Amino acid sequence: MGSNQPFTPPEETAPVSPAGRLRRLLEEGELVVAPGIFDGLSAHLVRRMGFLAGYLTGAGVAAAGFGLPDIGLVGMSEMAGRVSMVAGVLGEVPLIADADTGYGPPPSVARTVRAYERAGAAAIQLEDQAFPKRCGHLPGKELVSTDEYLARLGAALDARTDALIIARTDARAVLGLDAAIERGNAYAAAGADVIFVEAPRTVEEITRIAREITAPKLINVVAGGLTPEVEPAVLRELGYSIAIYPTTALLAVTNAAVTALRGIGGTHAVPLPLSQLEDFFRLVGLDEWFAISEKWSAPAPSGDDPANAVGSSGAW
Numbered sequence: 001m002g003s004n005q006p007f008t009p010p011e012e013t014a015p016v017s018p019a020g021r022l023r024r025l026l027e028e029g030e031l032v033v034a035p036g037i038f039d040g041l042s043a044h045l046v047r048r049m050g051f052l053a054g055y056l057t058g059a060g061v062a063a064a065g066f067g068l069p070d071i072g073l074v075g076m077s078e079m080a081g082r083v084s085m086v087a088g089v090l091g092e093v094p095l096i097a098d099a100d101t102g103y104g105p106p107p108s109v110a111r112t113v114r115a116y117e118r119a120g121a122a123a124i125q126l127e128d129q130a131f132p133k134r135c136g137h138l139p140g141k142e143l144v145s146t147d148e149y150l151a152r153l154g155a156a157l158d159a160r161t162d163a164l165i166i167a168r169t170d171a172r173a174v175l176g177l178d179a180a181i182e183r184g185n186a187y188a189a190a191g192a193d194v195i196f197v198e199a200p201r202t203v204e205e206i207t208r209i210a211r212e213i214t215a216p217k218l219i220n221v222v223a224g225g226l227t228p229e230v231e232p233a234v235l236r237e238l239g240y241s242i243a244i245y246p247t248t249a250l251l252a253v254t255n256a257a258v259t260a261l262r263g264i265g266g267t268h269a270v271p272l273p274l275s276q277l278e279d280f281f282r283l284v285g286l287d288e289w290f291a292i293s294e295k296w297s298a299p300a301p302s303g304d305d306p307a308n309a310v311g312s313s314g315a316w
Helices: 018-027 040-048 058-066 076-090 106-119 146-159 177-189 203-212 232-238 248-263 277-283 286-296
Strands: 032-037 054-056 095-098 123-127 164-169 194-197 217-220 242-245
Touching: 018 032, 018 164, 032 040, 032 248, 040 054, 040 076, 040 248, 054 058, 054 076, 058 076, 058 248, 058 277, 076 095, 076 106, 106 123, 106 146, 123 146, 123 194, 146 164, 146 177, 164 177, 177 194, 177 203, 203 217, 203 232, 248 277, 277 286
Parallel strands: 032 054, 032 242, 054 095, 095 123, 123 164, 164 194, 194 217, 217 242
Antiparallel strands: none
16 A cells, blocks of 8 residues: 655765765774875875875975975965865875965965865865974974964864864974963864874873863874874874874985985985985975075064064074
């Protein structure tokens, strides 16, 4: 006998976006290990080798894509183009993309977030350095104030439609760990999805960040950098949600290439192994670009109020 009830079609299951997939992984408590991607080949390797996510490293793109050190020389449009290419290779694998400082004031940050989302980024990382930024594992960084960064973050959160926003602080090197944790919690309270304290120096600092920041946390495990390498299982136990490895493949590829080129007659000295970031960035012209900066940097106005200065982590 037929039913008098109207037919209700089964609900269609909407496809899950890469950002939605990343959110689900974080909610499930999985540690997402995201190797650094710097070109199409490394993107293919991350996808084919079964990683849950990939990390588009600004330092790697600057060096491998443009032959430049990571000191703020690569612009938003150049990076967004790389996001598009890498996201296309990764397909359903979520891409976490480095967006440096957002490339300007809040309107520029909003434009960056929209461009990165259109290009396929599942998560967008924004940091509280002043422009021009530099690699978080190099000296000489300067910060913007907490209020200025919160304005950037607010613009990013308003502009995004699906992507996670990762708030990075470089305060550990400039103001100390207490300030870095304080900033991290302030950024979480403002709505950031994930907090990233750059460059802790010891396992004790890594543990304290995990304990005292009340939000999902990302740790940056930089081969040749300042942070000690900790096993993923330990990071998971501590409560980290994402571990990025931006330079692991990059330095390995560079060392292998130097060895191969020596084998076919390369004679000019390149010290091996390239195990320190300073050596790697010198390979792509760090000293020359710093010389230009030092020659043409304007002196600070004598009337600046020291109380308003955020500070620097030290000269090169």
